[in-house]
Amino acid sequence: MSLYLPPETRWCEVFSEVPESLRLHEARSGWIDANKPGQSVPSFLEGPVFDSAHNLYLTDIPHGRILRVTPSGEWSMVSRYDGWPNGMKFGPDGRLWIAEYRHGILALDPAGGQPEPVITHVGSESFKGVNDLFFDSRGRLYFTDQGQTGLQDPTGRVYRADIETGRLECLLSNGISPNGLVCDLEETALFVAMTRGNGVWRLPLKDDGPAGKVGMFVQLAGGISGADGLALDEAGNLYVCDAGNGCVWVFDRYGEPLWRLRTPTQGRTVTNLAFGGKNRKTLFMTESATGTVLNVEMEVAGKPLRFGLDDPFES
Numbered sequence: 001m002s003l004y005l006p007p008e009t010r011w012c013e014v015f016s017e018v019p020e021s022l023r024l025h026e027a028r029s030g031w032i033d034a035n036k037p038g039q040s041v042p043s044f045l046e047g048p049v050f051d052s053a054h055n056l057y058l059t060d061i062p063h064g065r066i067l068r069v070t071p072s073g074e075w076s077m078v079s080r081y082d083g084w085p086n087g088m089k090f091g092p093d094g095r096l097w098i099a100e101y102r103h104g105i106l107a108l109d110p111a112g113g114q115p116e117p118v119i120t121h122v123g124s125e126s127f128k129g130v131n132d133l134f135f136d137s138r139g140r141l142y143f144t145d146q147g148q149t150g151l152q153d154p155t156g157r158v159y160r161a162d163i164e165t166g167r168l169e170c171l172l173s174n175g176i177s178p179n180g181l182v183c184d185l186e187e188t189a190l191f192v193a194m195t196r197g198n199g200v201w202r203l204p205l206k207d208d209g210p211a212g213k214v215g216m217f218v219q220l221a222g223g224i225s226g227a228d229g230l231a232l233d234e235a236g237n238l239y240v241c242d243a244g245n246g247c248v249w250v251f252d253r254y255g256e257p258l259w260r261l262r263t264p265t266q267g268r269t270v271t272n273l274a275f276g277g278k279n280r281k282t283l284f285m286t287e288s289a290t291g292t293v294l295n296v297e298m299e300v301a302g303k304p305l306r307f308g309l310d311d312p313f314e315s
Contacts (some may be wrong), residue, residue: 001053003222006132007249007257010296011264016073017283018043018291024063029055030083031062031101045286045293046229047080047088047132048211049096049308050280051110056284056293057096066108066115069293074131080114085115086213087180087229087272090308092139092163099143102253105161119161122168128156132229132272135306136187139163142171142177151176152194158192158203158211171211180230180241180272184253185303191238193227200227200240218255229272231283232301238282241270241285248285277304 002232016025023042030100032041032179046068054070057078066085083106087099095107098115106115121127128147135141138245149156157177161168171190172178177199183190183205190211193221203211221225223244231239241262245270246265250259260276265271267289276284280301 005172007260009260009262012285012296014264014292015293015295016069016075017293018045019075021077022067022077023291027063029062029064029084030197035062043291044055044288045291046086046176046272047098048092048272048286048293049088049276049282049305050089050276051081051308054276054278056274057088057110058286059098060086061101066231067111078110079108079114081114082098083115084190086130087143089133089135089305091135091141092307094307097133097135097141099130099133101131103271104130105133105143106142116308122159122170131178133248134181134183137306138181139306140212142181142183142190144181144192146175146178149175149177151288152209156194158190169193169209171205172201172214173210175201175225177243179226182230182232182238185234185236186231188221191230191232193240195226197227198223198226198237200230218249218251218257220249225269228270229286231273231275231304233298234298234303237300239283241273243269243288244273246270246287248283261296263294265292265294267292270294280304 045060054071056068064083084101085098089099098106105119131144131146133143145157155171159173177195179195180193200217202217225244228241228243242250247264248261258285267287268291271288273285
C-alpha cells in the first residue's frame with residue numbers, strides 16, 4: 001500500500017457488547033488451549049449475518065455458541081454445541097449455514113436446537129479446518145478450508161459446492177491460510193483473504209475446474225495476524241478485516257485504498273463484517289478480543305446477499 005496515498009481514516013462506534021451474563025470467563029476449550037493458552041476468553045465473536053427482521057447472528061468460536069442480537073441490542077443464545085463455529089451465512093433452506101472448524105459445513109434452524117451436518121468431508125477425506133463461506137447469486141456455496149496452513153504449509157483449499165447436484169469442486173489447493181471470501185459484482189472472480197500471507201488473492205472463475213491465473217489483488221502490511229473477513233458494496237469496493245491492526249481496509253475495484261475504518265476499543269482483533277440497517281449502509285464488525293460489535297455508516301450500500309437480509313431474490 002506504500003505505492004498509494006494513505007487512505008482516509010474513519011472511526012467506528014460501539015453498537016453493542018456481549019453482556020456479562022453471556023461471558024464465560026472460566027470456561028475452557030481445546031480452541032482456547034491451542035490459540036490463547038493460559039488466557040481467559042469469555043467469548044470470541046465471528047460470522048456476523050442479518051436475517052430479514054434485522055436480527056444479527058454471531059458465532060462464538062471457543063464455546064460453540066450461536067448468539068443473536070436484536071436491532072435494539074438485546075442478546076440471547078440461540079444454540080450451544082460441541083464445536084468451533086466460525087463464518088456463517090443464511091442458506092437456501094432458511095437455515096444458518098456454519099463454517100465449522102471441527103465438523104465441516106453445518107446448518108442450524110435460527111429458532112434454535114442443534115446444528116446438522118451438510119458437508120463433512122471430500123472424497124472421504126476430512127477437511128483441514130473449514131473457516132468461512134459465501135453464497136453466489138446462483139445459490140452455489142463457496143468455502144475456505146484453512147486449518148493450520150500458512151507460509152510454512154501453503155496447502156489451504158477453496159471449494160465450490162453446487163447444493164442442488166451435490167457436486168463439490170476444489171478451486172484452489174495452495175492457499176496461504178485461506179479465510180474470508182466474496183465474489184466481485186459480476187461474479188467472474190472470487191476474492192479470498194489469505195491470513196498468514198496478509199493479502200487478498202483474486203481467483204478468476206470458470207463454470208468447471210480449478211481457478212487459473214490467480215493473482216494478488218491487495219497486499220497488506222505489518223501486523224501479527226492478517227487479512228480476515230471480506231465484504232463487498234454495490235460499487236464493487238472490497239472491505240477487508242485486518243485482524244491484527246484493529247481496522248477494516250476499503251479498496252476500490254482496482255485495489256486502490258479508500259478508507260481505513262478503525263476500532264475505538266483497545267482490542268485489535270477485527271475479524272469479520274456484514275452490512276445491515278434498513279438501507280444496508282451500516283457496516284457492522286466483530287472485534288473479537290473484547291466481545292464487541294462495532295458499526296459505521298457508509299455512503300454506499302452493501303451488496304445484497306443471496307439469502308438473508310433484504311434478499312433481492314425473494315419471491
